[in-house]
Amino acid sequence: MMPCVRGLGLLFLMCVLGGCAAQRAIVSGAPSLQGRDAVVELGETPFFPQEALQCGPAALATVLGAAGVDADPDVLAREVYTPGLGGSLQLELVAAARARGFVPYVIAPEADALFAELLAGRPVLVLQNLRLRTWPAWHYAVVIGVDPSAERVILRSGTERRLEMPAARFLRSWDRGGRWGLVLLEPGQLPALPDQARYFDAVAGVEETGRYEAAARAWEAALAVWPGDPIARFGYATARHLDGQFAAARAGYEALLAEQPGHAAALNNLANLLAKLGCAASARVLAERAVAAAPAGGAIAAAAAETLARLPADATDAGDCAAADARDP
Amino acid sequence: MLNQRFLRVVAALVAVSLGMAGMMHTASASVVGTRAVMLQAERADAVARVQAALDREAVQAQLVAHGVDPVAASERIAALTDEELRYLDGRLAELPAGAGVLEVIGIVFVVLLILELVGVIDIFKTI
DSSP: OHHHHHHHHHHHHHHHHHHHHHHHHHHTTOOOOTTOOOOEEOTTOOOOOOOTTOHHHHHHHHHHHHTTOOOOHHHHHHHHEEGGGTEEEHHHHHHHHHHTTOEEEEOOSSHHHHHHHHHTTOOEEEEEEOSOSSSOOEEEEEEEEEETTTTEEEEEETTEEEEEEEHHHHHHHHHHTTSOEEEEEOTTOOOSSOOHHHHHHHHHHHHHTTOHHHHHHHHHHHHHHSTTOHHHHHHHHHHHHHTTOHHHHHHHHHHHHHHOTTOHHHHHHHHHHHHHTTBHHHHHHHHHHHHHHSOTTSHHHHHHHHHHHTSOTTOOBOSSOHHHHHTOO | OHHHHHHHHHHHHHHHHHHHHTOOOSSSTTSOOHHHHHTTTSOOOHHHHHHHHHHHHHHHHHHHHTTOOHHHHHHHHHTSOHHHHHHHTTTTTTSOEEOOSHHHHHHHHHHHHHHHHTTSOOOGGGO
């Protein structure tokens, strides 16, 4: 009987070791510290010892504190902790950061992007998987430093104010967690290694949740890195529009339309703006062009049709409507 | 035919419930947001908009089912974008939900204890 049980134990041990070995193969080409030499430690980063399962609220309070916002993990728990899951979802951390006026930027899944943020003075909220890929144990921590010569990474984690971890071990846990890392950008601030799709996604979320002033500043910053980018230009004008900054919005739409006269969304939005400014006739002309230019069946076509429907055919202009008319090709 | 009428009814219901909840973020429904322009290549049509509204209700219900206070759940839903809601809907329980390190330490202890009990290792006798 006993040897059999002992055999089972050995088998179990081998399974566990086998799991590790299999992971090493997946991790090849994994992030590493090679080629870096600057030691960074963001020692000013506050620390909130984690209570029970609430590493999400604690880690979020840590990065918020580093960004200058006083945050109480207990208050954050109401926003990001889900009792039935025994933890916090990544997207809810993103949403809570956004609700506090930040542009929540999810870094590229590379060690370079993570360490570049540290060098720029921003701690990174990371998701770690402390167990196996097939049997995960998720944990949020905040990377506050790195010492490449000693191959160590420094974290605020759980109940540890300053957890030093061998870099390889940390990077494996980060790799198993899907290499997810979040930094909080002030609107107008850019990531250390800006990735266009990631940054645009973050800013579009800021706009969608109604933070138009922040979105406008973030789009403006995007134009410094990607000058003339049509999405950033449209985003800037739209955010200003929704924020009630009509002059800036109008100039933005008109400049974009001067280069792309068939930009259906810009035509539609400018039509809405002009209608609001009392230029109903000019608005109608633009709305007709928007309907003609929008891809059939899409959201933009639907919005353009709605815009046009609200503008009577015998509409007249009142006020400064000239600029829009002049652009009619 | 029936399908279209059904969609129209659903759309109307959703529009009313959204209006009451005050959850529409866009100031004017006919102003196009930047996301729509970014997604232009994909299909972001009227059905997708109805779907987003349905996701909103579904995710809220799922949060409540997972022990979140209903008022907090509706605030949390309002902070998410349509895309995020679509991503979360029905997937709540499968997604990583970061918790803590205590659990892991417990597991290691249990594994060591099992190995000790079945005689593979021999560390606890020295204590």
